[in-house]
Amino acid sequence: MGGFGHYLAIHFDTLRKEFWFLFVGGVANGFLYGMVAVGYTLVYGVLRLINFAHSEVFMSGGFAGYFVMKALIGTSSPNGFATVYLIVIGIVAGGVVGAVVATLLERVAYRPLRKRNAPKLAYLISAIGASYFLFNLAGKEFGRYSVSVPQPYINHTVFTIFGAPVQLYYIVILVAGVIMLLGLDRVVATTKLGRSIRAVAQDAETASLMGVNIDRTIALTFIVGGALGGAAGFLFGLGTGVVFTMGFTPALKAFTAAVLGGIGNLRGAMIGGLLLGVAESLSVVFVQAAYIDVVAFGILVAVLLFRPTGILGERLGRAA
Amino acid sequence: MKLRLNKTVAAVASSALLLMAVPAVGIASASGAASKPTYTIGYEGPLSGGNQQLGLNMVFGVQLAINQANKTGKLPFKLQLKTYDDQGDPTISPTQAQSAVHNKSLVALVGPAFSGATAAAEPYYKAAHIATVSPSATRVSLATSGWNNFFRVVADDGVQGPADANYMVKKLGKTSVYVVNDGSAYGSGVATAFAAQAKTAGANVVANATVPGTSQCQAGTASTTQYSAAATQVVASGAKGLFYGGYYCDLGLFLGALQSAGYTGAIMSDDGSLSPALIQATTPASAANGVYLTCACASSTNKSFNAQYQALAHFSAANATYAPEAYDATNAIINAMKHMKKVTRVAIVNALHKLTYKGMTKVIKFQKNGNIAGSAIYVNQVKNGKIVQLGLE
Secondary structure: OHHHHHHHHHHHHHHHHHHHHHHHHHHHHHHHHHHHHHHHHHHHHHHOOOOOOHHHHHHHHHHHHHHHHHHHHOOOOOOOHHHHHHHHHHHHHHHHHHHHHHHHHHHHHHHHHHHOOOOHHHHHHHHHHHHHHHHHHHHHHHOOOOEOOOOOOOOOEEEEEOOEEEEHHHHHHHHHHHHHHHHHHHHHHHOHHHHHHHHHHHOHHHHHHOOOOHHHHHHHHHHHHHHHHHHHHHHHHHHHOEOOOOOHHHHHHHHHHHHHHOOOOHHHHHHHHHHHHHHHHHHOOOOOHHHHHHHHHHHHHHHHHHOOOOOOOOOOOOOO | OHHHHHHHHHHHHHHHHHHHHHHHHHHHHHOOOOOOOEEEEEEEEOOOOOOHHHHHHHHHHHHHHHHHHHHHOOOOOEEEEEEEEOOOOOOOHHHHHHHHHOOOOEEEEEOOOOHHHHHHHHHHHHHOOOEEEEOOOOOHHHHHOOOOOEEEOOOOHHHHHHHHHHHHHHHOOOOEEEEEEOOOHHHHHHHHHHHHHHHHOOOEEEEEEEOOOEOOOOOOOEOOHHHHHHHHHHHHHOOOEEEEEOOHHHHHHHHHHHHHHOOOOEEEEOHHHOOOHHHHOOOOHHHHOOOEEEEOOOOOOOHHHHHHHHHHHOOOHHHOOOHHHHHHHHHHHHHHHHOOOOOOHHHHHHHHHHOEEEOOOOEEEEOOOOOEOOOOOEEEEEEOOEEEEEEEO
16 A cells, blocks of 8 residues: 555656646647537537548648648748738638538538438448548548648747746647637527527427528538537647548547537537546546547546436537 | 360360460560560558558669669569558558469569568468568567568668667767657567667666557557657656657657657657658657667668669659668569579579678678678768768667
């Protein structure tokens, strides 16, 4: 027991020293997970379907950002106002392409099935097929090895929080993440579009009787979710590089986050993302880096054992 | 009656065949190929996937050697290349090997490129008596598995790992080192050899941690977030030297994370990371500066080879890791075949065991177990985004 106490003492000492550094990185990752997770949760809300091709929406946003950055930056090293302007352009490019790909997915992979009242299993197969098609197409068109995105800034420590350095890259993710997630939350809670989404999520048939255009609402849901997923793809690629398989693991984590928070629950997806990011990051003190994925899924299993509907529960169709 | 009819049919058929064959031979001799038989030399390696660049580097070396041999016209046969794409993956490799084995005109093979893929494929090549000459598979145990058809023109990890450790501890003076490997047969092999020798040389080896390949690099399914975690652990350990056993794509991700975590010590990796694609895969690219990359391979300084390679591959031979070795491996096979009355798979295996041939990188002479006799490890460093050869370790 003395040995184990000693082990814990050492690790808690490291945790105390590294806490804020790990926390900041975890929050940044958490925002990325959250931005992708809302895409899963929104689509689940209106269609009761997990859009497993969402990883490719993320990937296409990453590539859109890469090509725009490459065209605008080339070999120069921008700073100051140019940095802000480039990042905004990158996010918009990622978001637009993400929305376009998500719309195409809805049109090609899901709507025909919906019109024919296909069983849910058919959607799943269709999603996986679309995913394989898209990432292999990207591999064929853009090459099959990872390339780094030209940087719109020189990444550096902007300020320290309790002695831990906070880097510009993390600040970019935090600011973009907060703006987009808050914006989405308001859109769903207060606008007419948000009301339609919630109405379709609650009861599609009744909603259509009340004059809600279901096809249009579903299409817009894909656009909104795709835009956030694509923007997250750009932000992820900025720090990691882009490659045709880049969507796989982050999207799987985001799906985990959505389930963790309560699938179909918008705020649940955001909270689930942050929780997963931070827990993963802090777990490093106690386990080897290789086990970080085990921690993520361990948390999911543990939470689902006690709350099968996730942390906030499946509050489908309510005002978030 | 029936028998007689059959004979007639056979006679008619064979004379018809002869008539058809005559013009065919005529055309062939008009193009200068006369009755020379054509043999296939195979290449097995990654020609798609995350490690495609290493495979491409080699395949152009093989093609160049074959082109040159055909061009001289002195050989009693023509050669052609057939490639087998195993993506460097041990699960794909056996299928590719079986496909190569069933190619009747294939007499010998350059490769397989990766150690894991070689281990998986070699039983099939051995059963078919196909000589395989690898330009790059460096796992130690490949030479001791009883495959008499196995040859390689590079030194194994047993040589590279310890030489790297001596360089890190004695030349660079790092007495506290952290070792990370990607969990692959190759990466963990070289990392473990490094760790053992670093300890012997008097350094404190803080850890030999496995950080598996990520889905970003298709070498695995792990997530890229593990690298910031691993980088944090390296910094927290206070180690002054870091050795990475693995490939360039994942190392690139790790380098970005190490810079973010504020790591300032020396970083060294093996030949799997020795590629300009390492700098491409590193965000930001400057995080790759200063990294030491070692290799049993030398970068080519032969001007004529470099010019011809560039013309064929449309990229420079200077940074094409293992291109010179692939070229030498192919020429070793061609030289083994050269004086044969009858070229067979078995005859090439036997001839390679006796071969002494002065290649471009070194004298190619194999030990009994297929290892190259005598070797040297070169050290390179990334300077301003370019890989520069520093010299022998």
